[in-house]
Amino acid sequence: MRLLxxxxxxxxxxxxxxxxxxxxxxxxxxxxQGYLGARTANSGRGTYSWATRITRDIEQVRRxxxxxxxxxxxxxxxxxxxxxxxxxxxxxxxxxxxxxxxEILYSPRDHASTVYPWLHLRDIxxxxxxxxxxxxxxxxxxxxxxxxxIAAKLSSRTRLIAxxxxxxxxxxxxTLEELRGRLDPAVLLCFDCTQSGxxxxxxxxxxxxxxxxxSAHKMFGAPGTGVLYCSRRVHExxxxxxxxxxxxxEANSVADMPDSSLTPGPMPERLEGGTHxxxxxxxxxxxxxxxxxxxxxxxxxxxxxxxxxxxxxxRPLPGLELSPGPAHAPCDIGYGxxxxxxxxxxxxxxxxxxxxxxxLVRTGAHCVPRPSPGSVPQSADDDSVRVSTHIYNTDDxxxxxxxxxxxxxxxxxx
Amino acid sequence: MRLLxxxxxxxxxxxxxxxxxxxxxxxxxxxxQGYLGARTANSGRGTYSWATRITRDIEQVRRxxxxxxxxxxxxxxxxxxxxxxxxxxxxxxxxxxxxxxxEILYSPRDHASTVYPWLHLRDIxxxxxxxxxxxxxxxxxxxxxxxxxIAAKLSSRTRLIAxxxxxxxxxxxxTLEELRGRLDPAVLLCFDCTQSGxxxxxxxxxxxxxxxxxSAHKMFGAPGTGVLYCSRRVHExxxxxxxxxxxxxEANSVADMPDSSLTPGPMPERLEGGTHxxxxxxxxxxxxxxxxxxxxxxxxxxxxxxxxxxxxxxRPLPGLELSPGPAHAPCDIGYGxxxxxxxxxxxxxxxxxxxxxxxLVRTGAHCVPRPSPGSVPQSADDDSVRVSTHIYNTDDxxxxxxxxxxxxxxxxxx
Numbered sequence: 001m002r003l004l005x006x007x008x009x010x011x012x013x014x015x016x017x018x019x020x021x022x023x024x025x026x027x028x029x030x031x032x033q034g035y036l037g038a039r040t041a042n043s044g045r046g047t048y049s050w051a052t053r054i055t056r057d058i059e060q061v062r063r064x065x066x067x068x069x070x071x072x073x074x075x076x077x078x079x080x081x082x083x084x085x086x087x088x089x090x091x092x093x094x095x096x097x098x099x100x101x102x103e104i105l106y107s108p109r110d111h112a113s114t115v116y117p118w119l120h121l122r123d124i125x126x127x128x129x130x131x132x133x134x135x136x137x138x139x140x141x142x143x144x145x146x147x148x149x150i151a152a153k154l155s156s157r158t159r160l161i162a163x164x165x166x167x168x169x170x171x172x173x174x175t176l177e178e179l180r181g182r183l184d185p186a187v188l189l190c191f192d193c194t195q196s197g198x199x200x201x202x203x204x205x206x207x208x209x210x211x212x213x214x215s216a217h218k219m220f221g222a223p224g225t226g227v228l229y230c231s232r233r234v235h236e237x238x239x240x241x242x243x244x245x246x247x248x249x250e251a252n253s254v255a256d257m258p259d260s261s262l263t264p265g266p267m268p269e270r271l272e273g274g275t276h277x278x279x280x281x282x283x284x285x286x287x288x289x290x291x292x293x294x295x296x297x298x299x300x301x302x303x304x305x306x307x308x309x310x311x312x313x314x315r316p317l318p319g320l321e322l323s324p325g326p327a328h329a330p331c332d333i334g335y336g337x338x339x340x341x342x343x344x345x346x347x348x349x350x351x352x353x354x355x356x357x358x359x360l361v362r363t364g365a366h367c368v369p370r371p372s373p374g375s376v377p378q379s380a381d382d383d384s385v386r387v388s389t390h391i392y393n394t395d396d397x398x399x400x401x402x403x404x405x406x407x408x409x410x411x412x413x414x
Numbered sequence: 415m416r417l418l419x420x421x422x423x424x425x426x427x428x429x430x431x432x433x434x435x436x437x438x439x440x441x442x443x444x445x446x447q448g449y450l451g452a453r454t455a456n457s458g459r460g461t462y463s464w465a466t467r468i469t470r471d472i473e474q475v476r477r478x479x480x481x482x483x484x485x486x487x488x489x490x491x492x493x494x495x496x497x498x499x500x501x502x503x504x505x506x507x508x509x510x511x512x513x514x515x516x517e518i519l520y521s522p523r524d525h526a527s528t529v530y531p532w533l534h535l536r537d538i539x540x541x542x543x544x545x546x547x548x549x550x551x552x553x554x555x556x557x558x559x560x561x562x563x564i565a566a567k568l569s570s571r572t573r574l575i576a577x578x579x580x581x582x583x584x585x586x587x588x589t590l591e592e593l594r595g596r597l598d599p600a601v602l603l604c605f606d607c608t609q610s611g612x613x614x615x616x617x618x619x620x621x622x623x624x625x626x627x628x629s630a631h632k633m634f635g636a637p638g639t640g641v642l643y644c645s646r647r648v649h650e651x652x653x654x655x656x657x658x659x660x661x662x663x664e665a666n667s668v669a670d671m672p673d674s675s676l677t678p679g680p681m682p683e684r685l686e687g688g689t690h691x692x693x694x695x696x697x698x699x700x701x702x703x704x705x706x707x708x709x710x711x712x713x714x715x716x717x718x719x720x721x722x723x724x725x726x727x728x729r730p731l732p733g734l735e736l737s738p739g740p741a742h743a744p745c746d747i748g749y750g751x752x753x754x755x756x757x758x759x760x761x762x763x764x765x766x767x768x769x770x771x772x773x774l775v776r777t778g779a780h781c782v783p784r785p786s787p788g789s790v791p792q793s794a795d796d797d798s799v800r801v802s803t804h805i806y807n808t809d810d811x812x813x814x815x816x817x818x819x820x821x822x823x824x825x826x827x828x
Binding site: 006007010011013017020021022023024026028029032033036037038039040041042046047048049050051080081082083084086087091095096111112113116117119120122123124126127128129130215217222223224225239240242243244245246247260261262273274275276277278279280348351352355360361362363364367 | 420421424425427431434435436437438440442443446447450451452453454455456460461462463464465494495496497498500501505509510525526527530531533534536537538540541542543544629631636637638639653654656657658659660661674675676687688689690691692693694762765766769774775776777778781
């Protein structure tokens with residue numbers, strides 16, 4: 001498996017940072033190279049075959065992506081990334097639809113890309129005298145969204161619940177299924193599937209998602225491409241997003257333009273102004289093919305086994321504390337992410353020592369919104385070591401990693 | 415020269431659509447492949463060497479880009495594209511700073527990416543009861559922004575003038591130098607340098623630009639990456655743009671977050687939330703190196719000669735009408751773009767015939783905001799053939815192209 005990923009094939013390091021970005025299979029690299037190196041053209045514009053072929057290829061990837069998440073092709077919007085996708089939700093839906101007093105439920109311990117767009121939207125609306133409320137909900141010690149807390153905080157003004165499908169630090173899966181049937185259908189659900197994409201099956205219908213975002217570079221694709229799923233249910237409520245060439249937006253008339261509004265174009269073009277990231281989208285297509293060949297179920301099982309191996313290996317080490325997540329669950333779950341701290345050594349320093357030993361992990365605050373300078377860190381996710389695995393990691397690598405952490409743990413033991 | 419561009423080296427077609435996207439040199443393809451195929455990591459996050467090297471490389475491209483346009487590195491913002499860059503101007507500056515009655519001067523005959531963001535911003539502001547006015551200015555028969563018309567339309571409420579540095583259909587250069595000294599320094603200038611980047615030297619200080627955007631894929635780079643120049647003069651007035659991980663935005667406190675505003679981070683991170691398009695930015699670096707090696711002056715002279723050859727060859731053909739642009743200028747100027755129509759044949763059909771003969775050109779409305787369905791086309795840019803050249807085109811290609819158009823012109827002559 002490692003041989004399918006050129007960067008791994010030629011290195012001796014153990015890559016345990018797939019939650020930051022995955023390594024790229026040869027087929028993905030070939031797709032990018034194929035575009036840049038042969039018959040390069042722009043999409044959706046030219047009428048000659050170099051251009052029309054690319055337009056066709058992009059729509060093929062759109063259909064492929066739709067199948068991947070169980071959606072219709074017109075519900076799949078290509079984005080510059082997952083962050084842009086989440087901002088499209090706040091700007092295209094939120095800015096156009098939220099009224100004074102409306103409420104959004106969110107977790108302040110989610111990734112900044114899930115949190116900041118809402119804070120930013122609230123600031124924009126406040127400037128115009130419109131107040132929305134961002135209601136934080138709790139995370140359980142399993143690292144999961146606390147659905148009881150969410151249920152308790154629902155009100156007649158709740159408009160949307162933002163949730164990480166798979167949490168980027170805690171590695172816990174959230175489907176909100178406990179809320180199924182208890183939610184007013186008018187309450188929209190926005191799933192950040194950045195970490196779950198390529199790790200577990202995603203079915204937007206089963207999730208009841210109105211919005212969902214994917215990050216291509218975290219599922220074997222290239223940085224610069226994300227996917228925003230927008231359910232047809234919400235299409236007519238969406239404003240254009242970053243409009244430009246090919247965004248399908250029609251001014252009412254050139255002559256009238258000084259005084260006329262933009263008429264939103266059809267979906268998904270309404271949210272896709274400007275030139276597509278063509279190599280990025282073609283890379284996503286190749287990545288989805290590769291995920292399909294390996295099988296998401298096989299990846300999920302592989303990651304589950306490695307996660308359990310990590311948890312079982314790390315748990316007994318002296319001074320080691322496992323962050324909220326599957327490590328605290330009564331059953332053998334796990335999705336490829338384990339986070340921990342080690343007493344006696346700062347996580348950043350621990351990361352350096354691990355890197356020196358050939359283990360590449362992520363350390364620090366993991367893009368969780370940080371407290372202001374000077375305040376006391378409030379939880380392990382403020383400074384911790386995150387280990388994240390994927391299909392190319394082996395049990396031998398995990399074994400060596402656990403032994404390395406064990407050696408360090410014994411050395412730094414106060 | 416053609417051999418440096420793999421897609422051209424292996425094809426017999428004549429690529430005359432560089433204003434849509436340029437072909438990619440081998441060095442650019444190698445930069446992308448080098449990232450995807452070796453030591454892939456995320457930037458600005460990990461502390462291990464795979465990651466820190468990429469963070470360093472990206473900042474190196476930022477410095478390289480700053481030198482390219484005569485700016486400081488903190489004035490260079492990486493964007494998903496030029497369209498996103500122009501929308502960042504409207505959302506980060508416009509939405510935060512425009513007041514009731516403020517005015518923006520723009521050309522409705524510019525690219526949709528320069529026009530639609532303003533129409534969209536006006537719609538957003540109008541929703542909150544804030545009215546801004548978009549004042550259209552004229553284009554001369556040389557295809558240039560009519561500076562007399564702009565001067566006549568300036569008022570005490572003018573806040574910004576949006577202009578295409580090099581027009582994407584007319585191929586005319588706009589520096590607004592005739593307005594130098596006549597403009598209130600409080601009036602901001604936003605230059606769309608999408609077409610001029612890599613064609614003519616760009617010096618943001620000389621242009622007096624407050625904002626300027628570049629499109630990497632139109633200057634030998636890859637789609638999915640643009641550059642937004644923001645003068646330090648305007649930094650403190652900018653809101654965050656699409657905030658997320660690494661956007662440098664600090665919530666005042668995690669505990670306070672439910673009620674606190676986002677504190678904008680430093681520039682340029684304030685406008686750069688989320689994972690960078692790393693391969694796209696590295697490709698831009700390689701593209702700038704390549705442009706530097708060839709020399710912008712050499713490219714400009716090459717395009718000027720090819721443009722004149724096109725104009726001189728096309729002008730005498732029966733039924734051929736040259737759109738506004740350098741063709742109508744009294745002196746021998748030209749920047750690589752010539753647009754025309756041919757009586758007796760629809761431009762789209764003409765494009766197909768040309769493609770059959772191996773000449774790849776752009777036809778149609780060229781992303782100029784379209785009139786509403788059913789209305790009469792108002793100008794040649796509603797439906798025309800655009801020929802655009804670059805360093806890899808030869809005078810022999812232009813010669814063959816002109817002869818081909820000549821043959822068609824004689825065949826369709828009524």
